[in-house]
Amino acid sequence: MENFDLDGELDKYQPIMFKYAVSLTHDYDDALDIVQDVNYQILKNRDKFESRQYSLKISFVFIRNRFISLMRKSKILYIEQEMEYNVQVENNMILYDYDYILNLINKMDIPTRVLIGLLIQGKSYKEIGNILNMKEGTVKSRIHNIRKKIKNQLPEYFQ
Template sequence: MSRDFYQQEILPFAGIIIKICRAYTDTESDFEDYYQEVCLQIWRSRAQFRGSSEWSTFIYRITLNVCLTLFRKDKKKKVERAFPENLNLETSNDAFQNEDVQMLYSAIKQLKDVDRVLILLYLEDKSYKEIGEVLNLNANNVGVRVKRIKERLKKIIDGKLN
């Protein structure tokens, strides 16, 4: 992968890639593996982009598919891990050390796979229409699911669910 491709086509979307990868990993090592695999798959799949949707939608779909595939493989291994407090990636920021954000990610990790991605896209300020395009749902369905997910996250964070 060329440095130019990474800087021009992937780096502008690093935030959502990081959020999705982080939602599916528990260790720094796994996070780095997921992030690297997502970038590699975006590069490998670039010729398949037809322009029928936004480039960002293409990125989200690849990120989601890679993370779900790797997560399911890792889940089969059933290895318990703890997410580190510090993350040493070029694209990381202070949000990784924020206690409230850590609590939110912990709650998000307890959601179903599709619900995780849906709420991450919502937190990325994507419209219901954009989220629907990524997940092949209609905008009304997205709105209903976001509301239900928010309620579930509130219960998880308040300690009413585990």
């Protein structure tokens, strides 16, 4: 059986591997990193490849898998950064929103504030109707009108 030259085979396929990596990443540096990582893994596990002929197909599989792994990591990192940013924005906005909306509610007439208070307590339309001595349909109608009024006064929150 003749000696198998893994280094020679890898050198021969480098341009094809690099083109494939560029087609996946659309970035020269990322493609170079991926091909370098794949070459390192192949050479590190040399004993698994020298026992049989090296196949170019396995390089494409390794490149694709490395690309997918990097994309998942970057997506997870992006999602974590986005979530952290959103939490910071939400924490800063919560107090402003709370004060603004509380002030808006305080400007409403007393029956409307009572209705909103009962809603906040989690009462059903039927329960609110019993408490305020109204029909359930009247409660629904008034709540609808309150929501409409709030939406008109806070259009930036209901786009």
